[in-house]
Amino acid sequence: GAVVSQHPSWVICKSGTSVKIECRSLDFQATTMFWYRQFPKQSLMLMATSNEGSKATYEQGVEKDKFLINHASLTLSTLTVTSAHPEDSSFYICSARDGTEAFFGQGTRLTVV
């Protein structure tokens, strides 16, 4: 099946700094990618839809100025957590659709200290 690669797998950053997470579709092109957030022992919550060549669309309640999404090519979407704070600590997962199936990255564990 198709592969979605996410990098880094984990990151620790200081409060107030920004962190960039990359999501790549390795063997297929994805005009649309999705970013999810997962708190411990909870479900995946859709944050935003990343559209190649256009602005991302955010779910209700997600701060677009804090979670910047860029989808500059058909194989790469990035999520930048700006001015990160401890409450932004979470597990972030991206996904992309290939055919009738969605493929997920391995996730990024973000810890803000």
Place this chain on the structure above:
Amino acid sequence: AQTVTQSQPEMSVQEAETVTLSCTYDTSESNYYLFWYKQPPSRQMILVIRQEAYKQQNATENRFSVNFQKAAKSFSLKISDSQLGDTAMYFCAFMNRDDKIIFGKGTRLHILP
């Protein structure tokens, strides 16, 4: 709003037994996809089984099968001959026409030796 409901937060069964995980969903769309995903401790999302709403036949993948009742908006997962490696979090999910995947809250399944 489209929702996915998993009413069993946690379940435990003995190895080799059969277990059924429940899922209901709500949508006004007529054509969509339903999924069961497994999330082991590594947190990588693994597709277990997929069902296309326009197909009446229940999907089957080896030991995994679904009972899809479209009118009732029910989509349960049956795991036969359960194995220790089946221990994980299981998410029922719905993909809408915008390719967004909506997840249920999950069922934590423990397979006991």
